Every structure is written in structure tokens, then in C-alpha cells.
Amino acid sequence: MGKTGNDVPSVVCSIGGLQYGGHSIELLNRFEDFQPEWFDYWYENHTLIDGHVLRGALRIVNVEDYPYYFMATRSVARRRATYQKCPSGLTAAHRNALKIIDKHGPFTPSEFANFVDTRDSLPKGKAKKLLYDLYNYGKIARIGRKANKPLYHVVEKLPYRLDLNVDEEEAKRWLFLKCLSIYGPFRFEDIAHWVGWTLTETKEIGQTLVQDNTIVKVGVEGQQETCFARTEDLPALDALVDSLPEHSFVSLLFNDDALLLGYYKRLTNDFGYHWTYPQFSEGTVWRAAILYGRQIIGEADIDMYANSPHFKVRNLTLRRRFAIPEILTRIEGELRKHAAFHNKTLIATPPKLIDSNV
Numbered sequence: 001m002g003k004t005g006n007d008v009p010s011v012v013c014s015i016g017g018l019q020y021g022g023h024s025i026e027l028l029n030r031f032e033d034f035q036p037e038w039f040d041y042w043y044e045n046h047t048l049i050d051g052h053v054l055r056g057a058l059r060i061v062n063v064e065d066y067p068y069y070f071m072a073t074r075s076v077a078r079r080r081a082t083y084q085k086c087p088s089g090l091t092a093a094h095r096n097a098l099k100i101i102d103k104h105g106p107f108t109p110s111e112f113a114n115f116v117d118t119r120d121s122l123p124k125g126k127a128k129k130l131l132y133d134l135y136n137y138g139k140i141a142r143i144g145r146k147a148n149k150p151l152y153h154v155v156e157k158l159p160y161r162l163d164l165n166v167d168e169e170e171a172k173r174w175l176f177l178k179c180l181s182i183y184g185p186f187r188f189e190d191i192a193h194w195v196g197w198t199l200t201e202t203k204e205i206g207q208t209l210v211q212d213n214t215i216v217k218v219g220v221e222g223q224q225e226t227c228f229a230r231t232e233d234l235p236a237l238d239a240l241v242d243s244l245p246e247h248s249f250v251s252l253l254f255n256d257d258a259l260l261l262g263y264y265k266r267l268t269n270d271f272g273y274h275w276t277y278p279q280f281s282e283g284t285v286w287r288a289a290i291l292y293g294r295q296i297i298g299e300a301d302i303d304m305y306a307n308s309p310h311f312k313v314r315n316l317t318l319r320r321r322f323a324i325p326e327i328l329t330r331i332e333g334e335l336r337k338h339a340a341f342h343n344k345t346l347i348a349t350p351p352k353l354i355d356s357n358v
Contacts, residue, residue: 002031005038009047009062016182016194017061017069019256020050022286026258028341029251043144046160050142050150052077052084055196057256067164068178070138071171076196077136086136097130098139098154106153107131108146138164172197172205177214177230183262184237185218185227194262222269247293250330252302252338260289271296272356273319290318290331297322298351304342311339313348319356 002011011030012018018026028034042048048060053069055076061069077086087094097116101107104115113127131152134140140152141162155162179191186194192202206228209215218229218237229237253260255277260267267289268274273296278284286302298318304311313335332348339346 002027002034005035005041007031008038008042012048012060013062013065014182015258016178016262017054017059017065017258018048019254019261020058020060022254022256023060024341025252025254025286025338026256028338029253029257034341046143046158049160050144052136054194054261056080056084063160063162065178066141066162067166068171068174070164071166071168072175073196074138074168075172075201084132084136087133090133090137090139093126094130094133094137094139097127098134101131101134101140101152102154102157105140105157106143106151108149108151110149112152173209173214176202176205176209179262180215180228180230180233182258184233185220185223185229186262187223187225187227189225190262190265193265248330249291249293250327250334251291252288252300252334253291255287257289259291267296273297273299275299292322292327292330295319295322297327298354300348302338304339304344309345311335311342311344311346313346316349316351318351318353320353321356323351323353 002008008027011027015026015030023039024034024036027039039048043060047063049063049066050058050060051066051070052058053061053066053073059069074086077084078088080086090098100116101112105112107115109128109131112131116127131140135142135152138155140154141158143151143153143158143160145151155164175195176191179194180186183190188199188202188206191197191206192199195202197205206215210217210228213231215228216231216234218227218234220227260275260277263270264277271291271294273289275287275289275296278287278301284301286304288300288302289296290298290300298316300316301314302311303314318331328351335348336346
């Protein structure tokens, strides 16, 4: 857990980045007393940057890690139908667009489209697509935001050093190991889900790491399928067998929290609760998974709209055996902490209790 603003980059690195939009909630859960300006400081000086990595989602990662995340996920980006698709190569139109950004940038997508429209007669939407292609190909990158819109410039003129000349296979091995450093023993299926690789692709990367003894097969209690861990982590994992520390904290996890993102297919087995990601059609922005130590003990739909003074908790559901006064008090305290963090007043409905055998 982080303690001061200086810990933000190391915390972000240790959990594999933050999901844009829920980043403040993820950090609030991992610091003793998180202050929003701590994140702003590291984001504004470009120690933390945005990128569409890990299954195409916009994540905030450390700048020194970005080239590895980026190159390791190009195979994922090349398979996409349209959104954030990586082109197989660049055309004359791409190279012309790159020259414009190099000379006149940085641009937001709309600024670039408006600038090009005054010079060239391109079909509607063509300019933005050229910009996004250059971004996904690695010729330009994001440098923060302007009026809350993403801002792009050519890599050579970024206000930070970014070297994307990383071998793609090397980057894939790095990202595979990064996953294991975050989560510990994982199946190939878990890593494929976390990154967005195909299962075949994941197995191929894993087998190269097995062959050079960088990772090894391990047994996990209650898990019949084969899991893998970094060889260097085995002493630490063995030490936990007889001295697993107790945890009794309560956390309200955002939809894209690192724990939920990595363990999504194993939440029921490993954390005792079948939490599901909210869909846009449901009208739910944040379905908090309530974590108590090493158990997910329930969930709640939370509304905290910018124009509302309320932090409204709906559909609060708890596993019956955890609905005891001490834990209920901790949950209420955590709800109040989040409401205060967002400068809102808490409104919560009584919990619905459900039975569970876990």
C-alpha cells in the first residue's frame, strides 16, 4: 500500500496500470490517504501516460513500461475490426499526415481533422483515421489532454523520451512475466484474458519461457488446471505457505480494478463471489465489488454523477455470513470515505443478504 505521493509511480507499476476514468478510485483503494493532486503531478510531468494496451482499453502506465505494453499488444491491435486497429503498414497518405503533425502538432483529433480539411479534400472522417492509424502503428503518441481531449504528437517531439524500438517477441515475454509478477500463479487462459492474446499465442510465449526455466508449473490449492509462476518468485511463494498474513480491510473495487481485470474468470473460485462486469445497456457506471480481505463479499451499484450532490448506493448485496456488525461498520466507513473523496453526500439502501457456500 502506498503512503505518499512519491509512491504513485511504483504502485501503478506494481498493479499493471490504471484504467482511465476509474484511476482515482483504484489509487484511493491502495493508499492510506490518497490525494488527487498526487496523481496529477505524475501525469502532468509525463511519468504516467495513456495508451490503448491490454485488450484495447485505455490504460495509464509508467512511461518506461509503455514501449513493452505497446509492442506486446500489436498482435491484438492488428486483429481488431475497427476501433484502435493497428494497420499492417503505412501509405503515402499516412506519411503525409505524419509530416503535418511533425511540423504543426501537437493536435487533438478534431484539431487535426479541421487543420487537414483546410488543406486537403479528404472524405469525412479520413483525417482522424489517419491520426489513429499513426498512433496505433507507433509513429505518434499521447501527451496528455487538452480540454479533456487526447493530444497527440510525433514520438521524436514528445515532452518525454519514448523509445518504441522494442522487439515484439521480447515485449511479449516481458508482458507475460509482468502478468505473473502482478498476480502470481496463473493459467495460460488467465494471461490470455488479461492481455487479449489468443490462447494459442499465449501458450507459444509461455512455452519459450518454460524452456529457459524463467517460469515453472506450480500447483495451486483448489485449482485443478495447470498454473505457472515466475521461477524467481518460488521462494517468496513457499514462505507464504506457513505464514500467510491476515487481512481484514474493506475495499470498493472499480469495474476495471487490476484485481477484477486479472481474476475475472476465477472470481467465484478464488474470491467466493460471482461479480459480473456491468454493460452499458444496464445504465450502471460503477458496480463495486466489495472486497473484504481475500473474499469478495458482495457488490453495489454506485451513482456519483458530476452534477449530483449525492453518492448513491443501490442494489447493495452481501453474502449473509459476512453481514455482521463489525464488517457492516467497515463497509459503511468505506462508503463514507469514497463519498467524501468525491465531495458528495452518501445515500445508501439497506443490504440484501444472500446465502453462499463459499
